[in-house]
Amino acid sequence: MKNIYQTKLAKIIDIKKEAEDIKLFTFKFVNKKDQTRLDFTPGQYFILSVLGFGEAPFAYSSSPEEKDYFQVCIQEKGTLTSGLFKLKKGDKVGIRGPYGNGWPKEIFSKRNLLLVGGGLGLFPLRPLIRSVVLAPQKFKKVQIFYGSRCPELLLFKKEYKLWQRYTDLCLTCDRRSRGWKGRVGVITTLFDKVKLVEDPVVLVCGPPIMYKFVIQKLKELKFKDKDVYLSLERRMYCGVGTCQHCVVGGKYVCKDGPVFSYKEIKEMPQAI
Amino acid sequence: MKPQQLKKLLVYLSKDYTIFGPEKVGDRLLIREIKDAKKFKLVNKKPFYSHKEFLIPSSQTLFNYDKNKLLKPRIKRKQVLIGIPVYDLKAFTLLHEVFEKDVYFQEIIRNIILIGHSPVPEETTFYEDYEEHILEHLRFDIFLEFKPKGEFRVFTGSEDGQRILEKVGIKDYEHVEYAGAVPEEGLAITEKIKQKLVKSSKNTKIWKELNKRCIVCGKCVISCPTCFCFNIDDEPAFEKNQGSRIRDWGVCFYEEFSEVAGGEKFLKTIGDRIYNWYDHKFVRIPNEYTLPGCVGCGRCIEVCPANIDLRKTFRDLKKLLKSKKL
Known part of the structure; x- marks a missing residue:
């Protein structure tokens, strides 16, 4: 049985400062196959882990056409990001995903x-x-x-x-x-x-x-x-609709979203 | 089956398994390790907490890490859980569905023998529909129906259960073939009514009233045999770059349950969170699994320090419906 919490190792190949507390990270999977197999829809997200700091969800910031790497733009804001911002080029993180539904x-x-x-x-x-x-x-x-x-x-x-x-x-x-x-x-x-x-x-x-x-x-x-x-942005742990943190109006942002049509959102009280 | 045979069964199991069953501790019936199988007596009462902790541990190591290596611990404990009233079996059958693709849950359950028993009518328990035919929709290995004079009518629900009884020489059992968690007729009509009541009550005063009473202690969640929300966090060890990734029980009543980085919370009031709890049990779980999310054990009523009573909430919801305010 596949372990849904198993992460794949990715290496930081570039870090660019975008603003005072915002950085654009470029990652590449350590295992070549993981990198070539990476496919996602814009708007989808993945779960990033920095050992000792836990996991958190982030939307891809690069496009699926960029095959040799993937990017994510992050603001230093919570526990995980405080750990991530200490890392340097060459350091490794864990990745699982892609998850959810992206833009249509x-x-x-x-x-x-x-x-x-x-x-x-x-x-x-x-x-x-x-x-x-x-x-x-x-x-x-x-x-x-x-x-x-x-x-x-x-x-x-x-x-x-x-x-x-x-x-x-x-x-x-x-x-x-x-x-x-x-x-x-x-x-x-x-x-x-x-x-x-x-x-x-x-x-x-x-x-x-x-x-x-x-x-x-x-x-x-x-x-x-x-x-x-x-x-939509919500707290998430599992990414597959089990842990319940991201629920809104009967839907799970992690697997039914994060992108929803306004038609759906209207039926979800307190979504926005 | 005679009471002596149950002792024989447990003595046999205690060779390969650690047995956990209800034991009187003070005035509470708690689940403890049964060290002397010969002395164990299965009492006709509901344990204060269910055996949930054994299926989804309150704190479970998903990985131990060392630098960048994640190592998943092997779960090999062989356990027998005895003293599971039928409604708790129902809860565990739901957990089976929820964690169907969860390698940790599956590893634990593979090495567990579940011994259930028929329910005892108690003041707070509102589980009423115990009938023989429900057994085919429950996950268990051995099921004991209380009979007069301490005797039991015995059922098996798995090959493991059959094999064990045969080994011990208990022949007078009936085998029940597991027919899946969901009965053919789907969700019971009583559950469909509850679903409708909760769904249409979002903006009513009921939740505002509960908002005033609930003190956010989380006891209902801890004692509920179906509550399965969780958090995942890393716990660093003393050694540099070492530690564990832990999955803990979550409590959806806590303010930070829906909090994102930066401090925004989406379930803002206690009322919002209580509604979310009812919505999960009575709307979402039935939608996702065609099973009730509340098995009627009544523990949430017993442990609540603010005297919040689920049965009263439903009585109030029905009143609202009758007065056409719903």
């Missing part, structure tokens, strides 16, 4: 996409953006709304030029600040300022407070519930 990949090639990311909510959207950059033929039009509190907290800045070649990237910062010449206002203001891509499926990830306002805006704009997807 069956519509990627059929519909225009509007990605709405707030703050760290860009992490699970980045694999999709990387896919668009690496395999643009698989997608129709892609528009990105990305909002941050201040310019310093905008993530993946160095990649924007590349993203802009393949997507309509629209940035906004909540507050006016020195040196920021871009748009100012919370993310929902972009819907009034920017011409929306035609009839898109909307993929949203951000803090819970953002969901309320984005959903409100999308309703005003008469978006269909089934055309809106959100990714």
